[in-house]
Amino acid sequence: MSVLSSFVWSVADTLRGPYAEAEYGSVILPFTVLRRLECVMAPHRDVMAEIVAQYPGEQQRRTHLKLKTRTADSAGLSFWTTSDYTLKKALQDPNNLSENLIDYVGGFSANLDVFKSFDFENVIRTLDARERLAQVTRHFEKLDLSPDTVSNADMGDLFENLIYRFAESANDGAGQFYTPRDVVRLLVDLVYAEDTEALRGRGTVRSIYDPTVGTGGMLTVADEHLRGLNPDASTALFGQEINPRTYAICKADLLITGQDASNVRQGDTLVVDRFEDRRFDYVLSNPPFGTDWKAVEAEVKNEHARGGQGRFAPGLPAVGDAAMLFLLHVASKMRDVDESGRGGKAGIVLNGSPLFNGGAGSGPSGIRGHMLENDLVEAIVALPNDMFYNTGIATYLWVLSNAKPAERKGRVQLIDATGLGSKLRKSIGSKRVEVADKDREAIVRAFAGAQNDGDDVTVLAKIFENRDFAYWTVTVERPLQLRFECTPQTIVAVAEHKTLGQIAGLTEALESFGDEPYLNREKFNRELGKHLGDHGVQLTTAQRKTLWQTIGVHDETADICLYTSGVRKGEPEPDPALRDTENVPFGWGEHPKTHEALEETVQAYFDAEVKPHVDNAWIDWDKTKTGYEIPFTRHFYTYEPPRPLEEIDADLERVVGEIMELLREVEG
Missing domain, CATH: 1.10.150 (DNA polymerase; domain 1)
Known part of the structure; x- marks a missing residue:
């Protein structure tokens, strides 16, 4: 893949000079898409011409072309071109190359409108004006991107690798559209893990949706994995993407695989859900890390204000980080549980902040509460650092389900896989580590509750009740003196x-x-x-x-100040400077882990942990708030004792000796 990507990108040598480095991608990406489409169409050009001539309507052409080109390995083509041109044929008339290529692209069927997103006609004319069109066209005409040479999965890798190079050269958030394939495969395996037997059944039909679809990498891997389990399975892939270039690539890629191109739609998922009336069997997403939602703040807050009817009703995170908005959206898109008990499953890649940011009563805490109280979180997996191309921070996979197996109901599994991962021989951006196949299998076995005896990898898994992550924040007051x-x-x-x-x-x-x-x-x-x-x-x-x-x-010797009016007249007035809060976990002191146990649990905690130290303190019950936090690292913390003093002293003496020796050399 790196060789192929490097060869494709080598056309940049031709562009250097007339084009700035940040502009290379605007030329390379659409030409790569065009050449891929051309190689896919090549064996079927005669059939395509025959059907185009015989049937005038788009729907008729699509139906008959798909039937005529269907094979055991392919669902058949659902797009075509009315143009006789290919890159090779267009090059045979060099004086009219620009017009030939525009005619070629303009002849594609209406469902293949991706070149508009690239503004490809303008790209062609600009290349021609800068005298680089023929060289670029010859470069791509030599490239073999036929399905026999480059699989759909490899083609997805190629597109994302090119986008990474493009973003990196433009210094434009390199890697934000690029989910490493090892992460995708792990996420897909986890989401499918409990459904493996059902997926092997006859007549299996599943819908898969990605609200931040990028170039479609997650959908491609999920589709191929499902077909690996059951070659006769039928899949419907859906995606929404905000970036016009990656949207165009994804749409072209799904068309090539025989999917319905109308299932890929452009737009900002947080502003408008293009599939508002649909729910899906599987939802997969890798939303951008750490991006704000200031540009869509008004729309998001309006939907939040709609109460139970909106995706964001449970709460709003800080404007500086949209991750938990995507988490809410993903949860809302899982299909409803049917009469057989089958519902939807989802997997989303997030950084660490959704686990703990925001205190009791805050938007993020409310979102976690919504997910836990509705029993939607099945597992959270901590990945090794340095797994992604644009960040080295800690990352987590959340596995969601609205129809957990009986043994998982009311529980959350935390899996610490930070000790896994193999070092890459050469880093790609910030990515220095990958999860190898054996590591992925070990994580999936841990998720399934199996032991990893004999493995040379370390996976730690722990099971918690949903309300192990719930607590009350209690305000403790002391009198004003x-x-x-x-x-x-x-x-x-x-x-x-x-x-x-x-x-x-x-x-x-x-x-x-x-x-x-x-x-x-x-x-x-x-x-x-x-x-x-x-x-x-x-x-x-x-x-x-x-x-x-x-x-x-x-002054603690002073008289306590009392309220002189109002409903609290005669009661002690609290001192704001001495006000404190205590977090009381649900179930403290073996009390029930229920909301109804608030008063007895908090009072018992207060009597045992606060009153003995501050006798005149009291609880302001009106300020009590319920919070939710998932302190992942705390549950897997391993104490490492400090080095023995003798060892530290020996090191200090050695260093002092070395310094003295250096000083003597300087004085000499």
């Missing part, structure tokens, strides 16, 4: 205050009040108020509150 003194320091603080400092006569009145300490707020306010009145200083209620807040300092 203040000492009031009109010292020079506190008077300066009042004078420098942006509001109090503007009140005429206030500073002078405070200076004459005296510096006697007051341990009771009501007494201080009463006597100070009288003193200020005698000096002609009148304060509003808000100003009086600001004044005692500025002068007062915490």
Whole structure:
């Protein structure tokens, strides 16, 4: 593949000069698509011409062409061209090469509109004007991209490798459209793992959908894997893609494999779901890492506001990271559970932040709560670092299901595969590690609950109940106790205050009040108020509150400040500076892991863990929030004791000796 990709990309030598490096991809990608289509059509050009001449309608041509070109290994062609040109034939009339190629591309059937996304006619004319058209055309005419030489899967690899090179040369987020094939195969294996026997059945029909489809790599691998299990299986592939170039490549690729081209649609999945009324057997996605959703903020928030009718009703993440929006979308696209108990499954690639970002009551926590409380998370797999082309950060595969087997209901499996992975001989961008076949098989066995005896790989798997990841965040209050003194320091603080400092006569009145300490707020306010009145200083209620807040300092020997009005009149007033929170896990102290056990669990925790240390504290129940967090790394943390002191001392002595020796050499 690297040899083929390098050969295709070598046409860049021809473009160098008239084209900037960032423009190479706009030429290479559409010509690669055209040559692939040409090689696929080559054995069928006579049949194609016959059917085009015999049938005037698009649907008639599509139906008859597919029947006439169907083989045991191919579903048949569903596209054609009315043009007699090929790259070779177009080159035979060099004076009209540009027009010949435009005629060639313009002759494709209406369902093959991908060259519009490349603005290919303009590409051809620009190449001609810059005197590079003939050289580029000859380069691709020599390229053998026939299905016998390059399989659909290899062609997908080629397209994505070219896109990676294109993005890298343009310094445009290289790798954001490129999901490594080892990651795709692992994700597909995990999603199919529990359905293997069912997929081998006769008459198997499955739909597979990718909302961030890119060039269609995930769909291709999923389709080939399913056909490997059952050659007679029927698949329907669906995808949505925002980028016009990758959309065009995906559409062409699916057409070649006999899929319905109308099942690939362009658009931003977060703004509009092009398959709003459909659900699928399998959903696969690798959304871009760390991208914001500022550009679609209004649309997303409007859908969130629709409540239960919107994909994003459970919550919204921070605008800086759209990952959890894609997670919600993927979950919403799994097919409903039917009368036989079969539902939908999904796999999505995410970074670490969806596991833990956002505290109790936040949007991300609410999304995790939605996924866990509805029993949608089946497993999460931690991958080795350096697996992706554009990032070396920790990545995770989430496996979702709305119809878990009985033994998995109410549970989540965490699989730590960070110890796996083989070093690449040559890194590709940030990708330095791949998951080999043996590693992938070990992970799938761990997912299935099988032992890995005899393997030379390490996979750790643990099972948790859904509510092992739920907790309550409880607000613990302590009473407000203040000492009031009109010292020079506190008077300066009042004078420098942006509001109090503007009140005429206030500073002078405070200076004459005296510096006697007051341990009771009501007494201080009463006597100070009288003193200020005698000096002609009148304060509003808000100003009086600001004044005692500025002068007062915490003192545990002072009287507790009480509310003087409202429903809480006579109750202790909390000190915001001493306010604290405690996270109480569901099930603490062997209490039930239920929402109804909130009060008894929290009270027991408070009595055991807080009250003995802070006797006058209390719980503000109105501020209690429910949160969800999946602390993956904490569950797989292995303690490594520090080195013995003797060993550290020996190293220090050795280093000091080396330094002294170097100093003696310098002095000598």
